[in-house]
Amino acid sequence: xxxxxxxxxxxxxxxxxxxxxxxxxxxxxxxxxxxxxxxxxxxxxxxxxxxxxxxxxxxxxxxxxxxxxxxxxxxxxxxxxxxxxxxxxxxxxxxxxxxxxxxxxxxxxxxxxxxxxxxxxxxxxxxxxxxxxxxxxxxxxxxx
Numbered sequence: 001x002x003x004x005x006x007x008x009x010x011x012x013x014x015x016x017x018x019x020x021x022x023x024x025x026x027x028x029x030x031x032x033x034x035x036x037x038x039x040x041x042x043x044x045x046x047x048x049x050x051x052x053x054x055x056x057x058x059x060x061x062x063x064x065x066x067x068x069x070x071x072x073x074x075x076x077x078x079x080x081x082x083x084x085x086x087x088x089x090x091x092x093x094x095x096x097x098x099x100x101x102x103x104x105x106x107x108x109x110x111x112x113x114x115x116x117x118x119x120x121x122x123x124x125x126x127x128x129x130x131x132x133x134x135x136x137x138x139x140x141x142x143x144x
Contacts, residue, residue, distance in 0.1 A: 097140050
């Protein structure tokens with residue numbers, strides 16, 4: 001019996017508690033956005049939000065009062081986590097911080113150039129107006 005070809009497999013990480021909470025809020029935010037959705041898709045997303053909510057509550061365990069508070073993560077925290085997963089936070093260099101939409105715009109808006117660790121560049125980027133406008137933030141690229 002031949003062994004299966006694993007050359008096209010992708011290594012994935014399992015979701016943790018924080019990931020499920022973030023997914024819940026992403027779905028809720030999307031449902032409240034002004035994006036037109038077919039009724040069937042909206043119904044699916046509502047069902048998903050309900051299931052995620054129940055799952056998060058079950059994973060956390062209910063408080064004695066039967067009520068539990070789920071802290072909604074700030075948008076900045078979500079973007080910060082996304083950026084810090086892409087590089088080593090202690091990596092030192094000179095960083096170019098671009099406004100959101102860099103990949104679509106050949107004349108990207110350069111917001112700042114920062115010398116220091118990547119985490120320093122991330123914090124500077126999050127403080128720059130224009131780094132986050134509509135989506136998940138701009139881009140931080142090493143220079144040199």
